[in-house]
Amino acid sequence: MIKIIDNKCDFCGTCVTVCPVDCIEVREASISIDHPICIDCDLCVEICPILVLETVDEV
C-alpha cells in the first residue's frame, strides 16, 4: 500500500502524470490516493522528487 508521509508533499502533481490508473488526486493543498483502485506499481514513489510517498505493508 502507498503511504503519504504527513506534511511533506508540495502538491506538484508529478506523481499524477505517471500513475497508470489515475487514482491520485492533487489539489491546491491536499493529496489523496484511491487505495482500492491503486495497483501498487510504485511509479509514484519512484518519480516523487522529494520522497513523499512510501510503500508499506497492508495493515
Added chain:
Amino acid sequence: MKSSYDVVVVGGGPAGSMAAWEAAKGGASVCMLEKDRDIGYPVRCGEAASDLGLRQFVEPKDSWIAKKISGAVIVSPNESKVHVKFANETGYILNRRIFDYDLSRYAANAGAEVYTKAYVKELLKSEETVTGVVVDHLGEEKKISAKIIIGADGLTSRIGRWAGIKTQIRMKDMESCVQYSVSNIDVDPDNMIMYVGENFAPGGYLWVFPKGDKFANIGIGISGKHSKYKSAKAYLDEFMAREFPNAAILTTMCGGVPCAKPIKHPIKNGIMLVGDAAHQVNPMTGGGIVSGMKGGWLAGQVAADAIAKGDYSEKTLIAYPEKLRKDFGKNHERFYKIKEATAALTMDELNSIAENVLKIPFEKRTLASVFKAAVFKKPSLIIDVLKVLSGV
C-alpha cells in the same frame, strides 16, 4: 459565474490564459477556472524564456523580466565550461508570478471571466462529446456547461484522461525536478549555467539561472528512469553543499516536466488540450512557457472559429493539431530524437565533446556547434540539428 459559456478553460497558466484571451478576442464567451488561490503562484519553473519567443504574442514588459541573459555555459561532467553566446537571441529569466498574472489580465480585459479557487473535479459528457465541467468553487459545487472545454491543467492533466485522451507519461520521459530560489551566492549574472552528466543530473540537467544580484533559480531535473535510485532533491542538495554552502534558500519547490513528444491528437469532440497537458514542452531543454503559449494561442483561435461555425466536433477542432504540427510540433519531434541520442552519452563522451567544442574559437561557437558535436554518434541527426537550430 454563469451556468453556461461557449468556452471553459481549465487552468490559469500561460497556456490557459493565451487560450482564454484568443477565444475571447474571437468573440466567444469564455470562463477560465484555476484551482489555486493565485494566478502565477506557486512558481514551478526555472523561468527562462527567449525574447523572440514571447514577442510572437506580446511585447515583453520590464516588470516581467528579472534578468536579461546573453549566453549559456554548459558544464561537462569533469567541469569543463563551454561558454556559448546567444547569436540573434536575448534570453530572459522571468518573474512568472507577475508574467502569468498579466497574461490572465489580458484575457480578462478581452472579456474572459477568470475564477480562482475553482477546482474542476469532473467532466460532463453526453455520449461521445464533452459538454461541461463540475467545479468546486470556494467550497461550493457547480455544474457549468460549455460548447468547448480547453484543458490547460498542466502536467497532471486529469481533464485529458477523463476525456479519454492518453496523457500518461512514460517514466523515462518524465523529469523529476526540484528547485530552490537562492540568495547570498556569487553567480555569473549574464549567463545561464547548465550542468550535464550522470554525476550532476542523470537523464536531465542541473541549472543555475541568475535572477538578480546574488540571486538565482537553482534547480535540477532527472529522468524518471533514474529517480528511483536517488531522488532529484538528493542530487541538488549535494550540489548545493559543494558549490554554495552559505546559500540562503528562500523558496523550495518541486515539479515535473513532460519531456515526451507532443500528443499528436490532443482533441476529442468538444475538448482540446494545450500546454503541458498536451506535452507541448521542448523535450531537449524542458522549456514549455513559449510552446505552451503557442498551443493555447492556436487552440483559442480554433475554438473561436468553431463557435462561430457552430460545430465543436473533432472534425472542426482538428485544425488545431494541424496548425501545431506545422508550427513547433515537427521541431519538437526532432528535439526528441536529439534528446534520445544525447541521453545515451557516457560521461567520458560528454567530456570529450566539451573538449572538442572548446577548440572552436569563442566568437565562432554557437549552440548549433555544440549540438552537432553532441550527436556525433548518430551523424544522421545533424540534419535535424540544423533544422531545429537554423537561425540560432
